[in-house]
Amino acid sequence: MRVLVFSATYDEAGNIGGVxxxxxxxxxxxxxxxxxxxxxxxxxxxxRGLQLPQLTIIERPGKMGLGSAHLLAFCHAMHCGYDVLVSLDADGSHQPCAIPLLIEKIREGNDFVIGSRYCAGGRCDYTGYRLHVSQVANRAARRLLGIALSEFTTSFRAFRVTALRRLWLPGLRRGGYSFFMAAVVEGARNDFQMVDVPIHFLRRGYGVSKIAKLEIFRGMATLLQLAVVRRLPVSKSRRGGGLAPCRSCASPYAWIEGMPSGAYARDGGGCVQCGANDGAAV
Ligand SMILES: Nc1nc2c(ncn2[C@@H]2O[C@H](COP(=O)(O)OP(=O)(O)O)[C@@H](O)[C@H]2O)c(=O)[nH]1
Ligand SMILES: [Mg+2]
Structure with missing residues (x-):
């Protein structure tokens, strides 16, 4: 199996080497x-100093957001024909030693695997307010979405890349936590076989969180919206999308066609690599 491991970085100089x-x-x-x-x-x-031959770095022109970085990784994995895409944070909170377990679950036939802090055997080193918010959000997601997973918000995941091709990419153009919940919902709507596996989630290494506090509230609003979306049938016309070349940055695959009308400027598309035509922060 050809495996691609992906991380998004914004100011992680102290953590990225270890990851x-x-x-x-x-x-x-x-x-x-x-x-x-x-x-x-x-x-x-x-x-660059690590000189890893297996490492590809895509440098975007500015802080375009975590959700669109993950969407770019989806496009890259599909374009390059990988079998499995694994994602994890670059701040030291996700332990790379757990990656083989996620890949094994894909090998066993699952389409989507999520590393869970909240299933039996899982651990979360957050304390106080952050632990409370995270636990409540994930419990609420399980109830409102009716999906039998114990975790929805963390980015430590693995996808079968052929299954990713069934997703309607414009529907995933959302910021931070909203992207992560929407990806689970779209997977469930497209009949992904999904499973969670326990992980030990550590506090980040160096530096501070790069996600705006406001994102938590946006995530809650998104959850209510997704609870409705989850129950809607999947339109056959709303599958796939993306993987078109971008005329601005010459990426062969990062232009996502078919945005919801009004959301993006001019011809209803946008590039998740250079941000061309991108009327919204994602
Ligand atoms: N490329 C990119 N990475 C980001 C952005 N925001 C956060 N990240 C990365 O996403 C991961 C999770 O962010 P983090 O600040 O740890 O979020 P938290 O764990 O929810 O507090 C880290 O690897 C960050 O460096 C962004 O706008 N662009
Ligand atoms: Mg973090």
Whole structure:
């Protein structure tokens, strides 16, 4: 199986070396993709200094958001014909040594695997307010969405890439936590076989959270919207999308066609690599 491991970075110079070296140790046969949003702390220099032949770095022109970085990884994995896409955060909270377990679950026939802090055997090192918000959000998601998973918001996941091709990519153009919940919902609506596996979620290493606090409230509003979307039938015309070349940055696959009308400028598309025509922060 050809495996791509993906991380998004924004100012993770203190953490990225450990994450990449840990990934190489855990899955030496995998390729690695990092999408960096113009980090100001030398994150890209640290990555280049490691001289890893299996590492591809895509540098975007500015902070375009975590959701669109993951969407770009979807496009990259499909375009390059990988079998499995694994994603994890680059801040040290996801342990690369757990990657083989996620891949194994795909090998067993699942389309989507999520590393869970809240299933039996899972652990979360958050305390206080952050732990409480995360637990409540994930319990609410399980109830409102009617999906039998214990975790919806973390980015430690694995996808069967052929299953990703069934998703309607414009529907996933959302910021941060909203993207992660929407991806689970779209998977469920497209009959993905889904499973969670326990992980030990650590507090981030160096630095502070890069996700705006407001994102938590946006995530709650998105959850209510997704509870409705979850129950709607999947329109046959709303499958696939994306993987068109971008005329601005010459990426062969990062232009996503068919945006919901009004959401994006001019011809209803946008590039998740350079941000061309992108009327909204994602
Ligand atoms: N490329 C990119 N990465 C981001 C952005 N925002 C956050 N990240 C990365 O996404 C991961 C999760 O972000 P983090 O700040 O740890 O979020 P938290 O765990 O919810 O507090 C980290 O690897 C960040 O560096 C962004 O706008 N663009
Ligand atoms: Mg984090």
């Amino acid at each position: 990449l070296n840990g990934t190489v140790d855990a899955v030496p046969y995998a390729d690695i993709l990092v999408v960096d949003d113009a980090s100001t702390d030398g994150t890209v220099a640290v990555m």
